[in-house]
Structures are given as structure tokens and as C-alpha cells.
């Protein structure tokens with residue numbers, strides 16, 4: 001079995017509820033200070049969209065998983081948001097959230113925080129409904145394919161978002177770089193890419209699944225973006241406090257990148 005096939009096999013045991021528990025619920029998900037990692041991530045995304053430079057008809061989220069926090073500040077700037085994931089179990093979690101099913105994950109702390117830092121006086125229920133209205137497609141994706149969305153992509157997107165995906169699905173640095181090159185085909189020339197990921201992480205848990213992660217440094221991420229032709233507008237890193245290392249992963253830090261695909265030469 002190829003190493004990429006082995007990654008796909010390992011994801012068959014991925015448990016969305018356990019993943020959400022490990023990473024998006026207290027005590028790890030702490031909003032008590034702007035210096036905590038979750039407020040830091042939301043602020044990175046809010047500030048990127050607040051520039052007014054990132055807008056258009058369609059934004060694609062690559063490897064959405066069972067989460068929507070990464071789309072909260074995007075929804076005012078795009079007509080349509082496309083969520084994607086490799087696993088049907090995750091796409092079903094997202095569909096149930098969009099349909100406001102009773103067993104959905106409570107994203108309200110994230111939505112309230114996004115409204116607060118955006119400072120537009122938007123009510124959180126208003127933003128929640130707005131995002132539900134914009135999330136019109138939830139598609140299968142495989143970033144290891146040259147055409148990650150297969151024949152489902154009618155035209156390249158105006159922007160991409162991707163959070164904790166590429167390094168978590170790539171067995172090594174070359175496949176990480178290839179995956180980035182593959183997803184870049186989903187983006188219009190001149191389009192913007194907001195990428196969040198784990199620094200120097202080698203594994204994470206999601207229920208029975210123990211997933212391997214290719215450890216990447218800041219330099220590795222910048223090199224991969226350079227090889228795919230991107231201009232980096234902003235690169236930030238967050239050093240994980242020791243208290244947040246509780247055994248569900250060995251992440252050392254988190255990176256945020258705002259990059260732009262060159263316009264057609």
C-alpha cells in the first residue's frame with residue numbers, strides 16, 4: 001500500500017465528535033484572553049478579511065472537517081462558500097449544522113467572538129444564519145489528486161481557506177508540497193489563500209484514529225508556498241503553551257499565512 005493510501009486508510013477511523021472534543025471544546029478552546037490560540041486564529045482571519053482585499057463570488061475551504069469557525073469572517077465577503085472534505089462523516093456533520101439539526105456542535109462561542117473582533121455590531125445569530133445561507137456546497141475532496149475536486153469544480157475560486165489539513169494528510173514533505181500545488185489549481189490567478197496549520201506536529205488523535213502528521217517548520221511552509229508560486233503577504237506563528245499539550249497531539253505551534261497566487265503573467 002502506498003504511503004498516501006495508508007493515510008486514507010488511517011482516516012477511516014476518524015471520529016468527528018472526538019476530534020471536536022479534543023480541539024474545539026473547553027478547556028483547550030479558551031476564549032478568556034486574546035493571547036489564547038483560538039482568539040489568535042480568529043483574529044488572524046478577521047484581520048485578513050478586514051483589509052477588503054479578499055472578496056469575490058466563491059471561496060473554497062479545503063479539508064473543512066467537521067468545523068466552520070474558519071469561515072466566520074469570510075461570509076461577508078463571498079456570495080458562495082464551498083466546504084470540502086475527504087470523509088462523508090465530516091460532510092454529514094457539516095450538512096447537519098447547515099440544516100440546524102438539534103445534535104449539532106455549539107459554535108456560538110466562536111461566532112460571538114468573531115462578531116466581537118469584527119466590531120460591526122453584528123448579532124451572532126445573524127452571522128450564524130448568514131453563513132448557513134452561504135454554505136451551499138459540501139463536496140468530496142482529495143488534495144493528493146491533481147484535480148482535488150475531480151469534475152465537480154466548474155470554475156476556479158476567488159479565494160481558498162484551509163486549516164490543519166495539508167500537513168495532517170501528507171506522509172512527507174514532498175507530498176505536502178504536491179498537495180499544495182494540487183489545491184492551487186482550485187484558485188483563480190490573483191486569488192488569495194488563507195492557510196492555517198500545525199507547526200512541528202507528528203500525530204494527533206480523533207477517537208480510535210491516530211493520524212500521522214508531517215512535521216513542518218515555518219521555513220518548510222514558506223518554501224512550499226514559494227514552489228507553488230505564491231506571494232506571501234503575511235506570515236504569523238503562535239507558540240503553543242505547554243499547558244495545552246494534553247496528549248491529543250504533539251503540536252508545537254500554529255502558523256497563519258495570507259498568500260496570493262500570481263495574476264496571469
Ligand SMILES: C[S@@+](CC[C@H](N)C(=O)[O-])C[C@H]1O[C@@H](n2cnc3c(N)ncnc32)[C@H](O)[C@@H]1O
Nearest residue numbers: 063064065086087141142143163164165168169
Ligand atoms: C486535522 S483535520 C482539519 C479539520 C478542520 N479544517 C480544522 O480546522 O479543524 C484534517 C481534515 O483533512 C481531511 N482529509 C483527510 N484526507 C484528505 C485528503 N486526501 N484530501 C483532503 N482532505 C483530507 C480529514 O477528513 C479531516 O477532516
Ligand SMILES: O=S(=O)(c1ccc2c(c1)CN[C@@H](CF)C2)N1CCSCC1
Nearest residue numbers: 023028029037164168198204244249251
Ligand atoms: O486551534 S488549535 O491550535 C488546533 C486546532 C486543531 C488542530 C490542532 C490545533 C493541532 N492538531 C491538528 C491536527 F491536524 C488539529 N488548538 C490547540 C490548542 S487548544 C484549542 C485548539
